Amino acid sequence: MTTERGSATIKDVAAAAGVGIATVSRVFSGTGAVSDRTRERVLAAARELDYRPSALGRGLRLRRSGGIGLVVPDVTDPFCAGLVDGVLACARSLGEHLVLDAAHGDPAREAEIVDRLVEQRLDGVIALPAATGSGEGWRAAVRSGARVVFADRALPGLHEIPAVLADDRSGVRALVEYLVGLGHRRIAFLGAAAPGAAAGVRERAFRDTLAELGVTPDEGLIVSARPARDSAYAAAAGLLQRRTDVTAVLAAGHLLGEAAVLVARELDLRVPADVSIAMVDDVPWAELCDPPLTVVARPAYDMGYRACEMLLRDRPRRAAGPVLLPTELVIRGSCGPPRSPRTASSRATGR
């Protein structure tokens, strides 16, 4: 009867099989050559003892843990979840495990997490970094030897860190073109207020595309909210109440889109008859909505997968600039021609 304390070690197996520990190691690490007879004996002994090689021992010796880290703002966010899923898939295919944590947009917390990940001697870490903060935590991580790849968002000062992003510019452009094509001129932009520079991409694309199409952006229709439900709702409500002349709203994220939908319902605005709504990011509820929401889908899963590949395979990749993944305009039922087609009457539309 084996009264083990803790789990069996390579030494136990060696003893039980009557071989040296090196042989056991060879059997389990697949290295070197072992005769079939010996291998069988070792395997039998191991099975008997419920032996599992310790990743700790191996990791120490190999100086790598065989895992990667992933830090996202929030695992319950469908976009983040998709990203995690992609990373998980790639990591698994490469035989790595995943250490996950959520920073909830707090740079300090993020820095703590990164520190912790660095201590784990992970083979690399992928991050959808917090928009605020200096990114000093990331710089420090790189200094102490960590390999880092950003996903979905790159940080202003950190161009030495490779990144895989969605082509938001094209996505927003496609959406604006679609809306303008439908006849909309007074399109509102519901954006996220990000102290960092990166977040402005969508808003800039919005303005630029509008201008290119000969529509002068109306500053009063461009509002932004903090990335939280209440703030998003307040922004949407403020906008839709203040400006009854908007015919379409482009929400720059699913939280903003949710707010727009809720507010429209609250205000008894029919979609798309009274107001068209579209948003960036495809999420499950977009299809369940009535009418289903037209969106710009961003490849969350692919971004995760790609980031992981980049981290683990294309190691030397660097200054080539961020990888941009294509977005897709998914037209559903939430956008239509503007309320009062200028073809019918040209009287002021203010209600």
Place this chain on the structure above:
Amino acid sequence: MTTERGSATIKDVAAAAGVGIATVSRVFSGTGAVSDRTRERVLAAARELDYRPSALGRGLRLRRSGGIGLVVPDVTDPFCAGLVDGVLACARSLGEHLVLDAAHGDPAREAEIVDRLVEQRLDGVIALPAATGSGEGWRAAVRSGARVVFADRALPGLHEIPAVLADDRSGVRALVEYLVGLGHRRIAFLGAAAPGAAAGVRERAFRDTLAELGVTPDEGLIVSARPARDSAYAAAAGLLQRRTDVTAVLAAGHLLGEAAVLVARELDLRVPADVSIAMVDDVPWAELCDPPLTVVARPAYDMGYRACEMLLRDRPRRAAGPVLLPTELVIRGSCGPPRSPRTASSRATGR
């Protein structure tokens, strides 16, 4: 100029600070006493070298990695995501990191994952185990020394593994009582087909409650689907087309609920005028739906948090039976009185 290969070690820091490695260890592990002057020197040297203690070395010595494992069916499922979030919160508060993986309902894959987690010498692993399969992987994990706690679902043969579950029985009961109270008699049950025994809880609660209320369960109204979108949709469509007399459907999960909503819309059934819909599991879209869906909310976050606590704090906890967390009936707008109120005419309600 320090041209380090890999990261600095405790030895490097000791040398740079002119102290012994034990002192450095004391400074970083918080153990023992170190004079302020020495501590400062050590810290300065460490900072200079960008030193981070290696969790690998420490883990090997301490024979624990300071992390826990979590395996769920699918990280993109909102319920799972909530669970992960809860585990993350608790783990973080206890200073542990989280190794996450998804088994996608495949017992073989799950077994692989568990194997891998055991090798990591985690302090424990939490699982929302696959419904199918023998659970042999879990038994083996326990044998080789892993501490395991189940969340959301326990496995039939594994009563020695503690579990924290939602009180589904009460949840379904409350929902059925509510529906019957509204006047419904022909209530359909859309369940998930689970070869394992555990999944039957909701269906059993459905039947029992109905019976207690004097309503004979109609076998033709109890259907089940595989836990996938297409299967759920097919089941819902089949049901609603075949049985035009149902006045309410109780979906046993959010995928099923989604299917019911979609099918009802497809069939031009107004909710709740033509048919009432309610489901188990609260998810973001339930509120965005029109009308918002009445649901039984199950405490995903709490279950994760609790499971983690149980794993890390209440270590001896065992045979006391599973911990049941309360569910909550969230009444929104998707349920109303049945189509043809029996108060109007008393003609036979039999199909």
Place this chain on the structure above:
DNA sequence: CTGAAAGCGCTAACAA
């Protein structure tokens, strides 16, 4: 093909 031995970076006695 196999075994003995030397560490990987760290903590914990034990001495000083």
Place this chain on the structure above:
DNA sequence: TTGTTAGCGCTTTCAG
């Protein structure tokens, strides 16, 4: 208060 030393479980020369 501090340094020395002996491993934790594993891989990997280097001999045999």
